[in-house]
Amino acid sequence: MVDALGLGLGAGIVLLVVLLHFSRGTEWTPTEDISNELLERRASTVPETDFPEPMNRSIGGGGVAAGAVAAGSEGELEEGEDEAEEATDDPSAIPDDEAETYEIEFVKEGTTIEVKENTTVLEAGEEEGWDLPYACREGQCISCAGHITSGGHSEDYIKHHTNEMLGDAEMSDGYTLTCVAYPVSDFSIETGESP
Numbered sequence: 001m002v003d004a005l006g007l008g009l010g011a012g013i014v015l016l017v018v019l020l021h022f023s024r025g026t027e028w029t030p031t032e033d034i035s036n037e038l039l040e041r042r043a044s045t046v047p048e049t050d051f052p053e054p055m056n057r058s059i060g061g062g063g064v065a066a067g068a069v070a071a072g073s074e075g076e077l078e079e080g081e082d083e084a085e086e087a088t089d090d091p092s093a094i095p096d097d098e099a100e101t102y103e104i105e106f107v108k109e110g111t112t113i114e115v116k117e118n119t120t121v122l123e124a125g126e127e128e129g130w131d132l133p134y135a136c137r138e139g140q141c142i143s144c145a146g147h148i149t150s151g152g153h154s155e156d157y158i159k160h161h162t163n164e165m166l167g168d169a170e171m172s173d174g175y176t177l178t179c180v181a182y183p184v185s186d187f188s189i190e191t192g193e194s195p
């Protein structure tokens, strides 16, 4: 009796599995994968940048690491070149025994001093003990500005190593940023004067 029941159950299960296997199932089909389309659409909304493809277009992981390495190595090269260029362009790198000396009249202080071409106007004044105005000392503000009163463009008399504030019009009027101004000629200057 038990054997017949077990046999019947077993046969029933086998029949059910066979039926399920051969049945047509539902008409359901998986939803179309639109993830790529979405990514493309989102990528098209990302503004163009100077970064090389595909880094500026990549969304998520993947190519970012490779792109970052490529961009990094390129950046280092450019940086190295820039540094080399900057070093040859930096008057403060001129050795003392090779530097020319010029006479600068500090009008407000009532004194004329000799300043080497590797020394800024600000440093030269500070070495005299004068309390001259400054803030960033990198050509990025206007706190140290002075007015060269010898006439003409300030860069006829000094070389700005970095100048991120004064435009050509202001320099044409004789203004200079003393913290980054290295003399290339004799001149007179009024310190604490901004355009």
Ligand code: FES
Pocket: 133, 134, 135, 136, 137, 138, 139, 140, 141, 142, 143, 144, 145, 165, 177, 178, 179, 180
């Ligand atoms: S101190 Fe800022 S530009 Fe000279």
